[in-house]
Amino acid sequence: MVTITDISKACGVSRATVSKALNGAPDVAPKTAERIRAKAKALGYLPNATARALKMGRSYNIGVLFSDPTGGGISHEYFSQILESVKAEAERLGYDITFISKDLGAMSMDYYEHAKYRSCDGVVIASADFADPAIVRLATSEIPTVTLDYSFDSRTSILSDNVRGMDALVRFVYENGHRRLAFIHGEITSVTQKRIASFKKTCAALGITVPPEYIRPAIYHDPRSSGLATRALLALPERPTCIFYPDDLSFLGGMSELEKNGLSIPKDMSVVGYDGIPLSQVLRPRLSTYRQGAETIGREAARSLVDQIEHPDTWLPQQITVEGELLPGDTVRKIG
Amino acid sequence: MVTITDISKACGVSRATVSKALNGAPDVAPKTAERIRAKAKALGYLPNATARALKMGRSYNIGVLFSDPTGGGISHEYFSQILESVKAEAERLGYDITFISKDLGAMSMDYYEHAKYRSCDGVVIASADFADPAIVRLATSEIPTVTLDYSFDSRTSILSDNVRGMDALVRFVYENGHRRLAFIHGEITSVTQKRIASFKKTCAALGITVPPEYIRPAIYHDPRSSGLATRALLALPERPTCIFYPDDLSFLGGMSELEKNGLSIPKDMSVVGYDGIPLSQVLRPRLSTYRQGAETIGREAARSLVDQIEHPDTWLPQQITVEGELLPGDTVRKIG
């Protein structure tokens, strides 16, 4: 490995001068600096991020915590899109990404400890369960954090606009003449609560009565459970004319259940999803859904985290709401 | 931050003794060791991975390089599954994951430089283009590496068994009576070449003649291009009875093209995919496809890389082939 010492010997100057020259300090003669830089390049010198981090107390490393009790948090398209954009933006800003998890090898650590152990400058947190004490500990620690889709007091968060998204979907369906709307929702989280509340509120505002049996629980990203919920809805004496699914993937479970019952989409049953992942627009019929701005969410998360890291004095916590977009698709039939 | 020095002061011993006690060195009296460990816990001591890495020359950090010219490498389900399992296994072995990319912030680096800069103990490489000089430089460097689906001389690689997979699919389709098989393949890579060769070889072995116009190029994970290829196949005077798609997602593009032509699957056209991502088994009809052992591939990649890192003396390069599994699905009709 080529170190600063090698360069200093080759150039006949002290290590301090090399360091300063390489970092553009003002008290190095331009000619010397040039000579040093040339030598560094010639020797194939690379700074050692580890040594630098130790001395400077800054690792230029951002932790990413994607916790999902069902495992495989990354493999859901919505999350992998966010991860991809956090990564891209962080790298643009000069930061690398490290995953934060519980328990590393034999050491048992919680998330906070893991982040400290790796001296992350900050952490982006996405979780299905923000009540988890381990998540709370990290999110309320002295480490700069940004949470996704959940707010902690005096901390920055990036929020997908679930209220507006649900409102847009309900209104879209309403405008297409539907009055009997059923909602299959995911596990109760703060996001789910917002979606349910917005669903009910907009329905009320539009004068739609939603019978309790039209609201059914299921599990996010689990087509099977949504299929079961769909079956229950179809068994009702008065069926809904449109079913809201917890997410785009879950819709697939509903789809096969509908087909099993000889119902075609959207002729016999209208449906809408949520998320607007690329898959939803590749399906035929194209799914009517609400696209969450995953790319924007990831980008803003990285940006505001780096801002917080680099300007802790002028930094103020903020809630950034990222709007999505209604994708009309072809799964809602015009009736009435 | 609580350091080893804090503990040494609190216990009235030297830092060396603390370090040894915490690492279970033999020359510390059991009573002292216990006292030190108790104090460390009481003070909330956490080792500093950065300092440790600097001194020991081992970072317990594994780089992951997923390069995909189309961007969004992670968001393809097959890759995100591999990433997830590499991560899980690496963590089990005490290693963290860092993404390796080109260019970090203002610094322009290639992959090799990035990996050195972060002092990764090793790197897992997945790439769509193993001819990229930057990939070659990293993969043939002194850094331990494991490549996925491509072999470099004297290096370890994990290979999905594309030859066997394609063979299994062709035979499955053949057994269902199909004799006119078309193959839409992805961009020409070593993987694609293996699949095409295996497709042709098995067809030949079974006495099936494949007219050249039945082999059509498309782009991996791009339903649109597969849709166009499908259209071309449907325009032929003699249509195939079964179409092979480059991957499961691409099949969706073909599906909508078939529907547009009033053809239903599998009644009017049989199809098979490749990859066996969870999505494929949630669709109805369930896609007939070949599941690549993404989980096993990721796990083996992490294991063999760590083995290489920890036992460089007894280590030997190897090609590990991971077998997949035929998922019969319902998109191949029995004919004849």
Next chain:
DNA sequence: ATAATGAACTTAATCGATTAAGTACCGTTT
């Protein structure tokens, strides 16, 4: 001529941990 100024360095401490080599002290052997 002497002091003051400033440019261009060097010296040395430091970040937190590891570890080879050294030391103090106690008990045992002959």
Next chain:
DNA sequence: AAACGGTACTTAATCGATTAAGTTCATTAT
């Protein structure tokens, strides 16, 4: 009683880089 051996420590160097403080020397001001 001297020598030896082992246990349980401590000392000090080291990893690679940064940086406050000090030094040297030429130039300018008085």
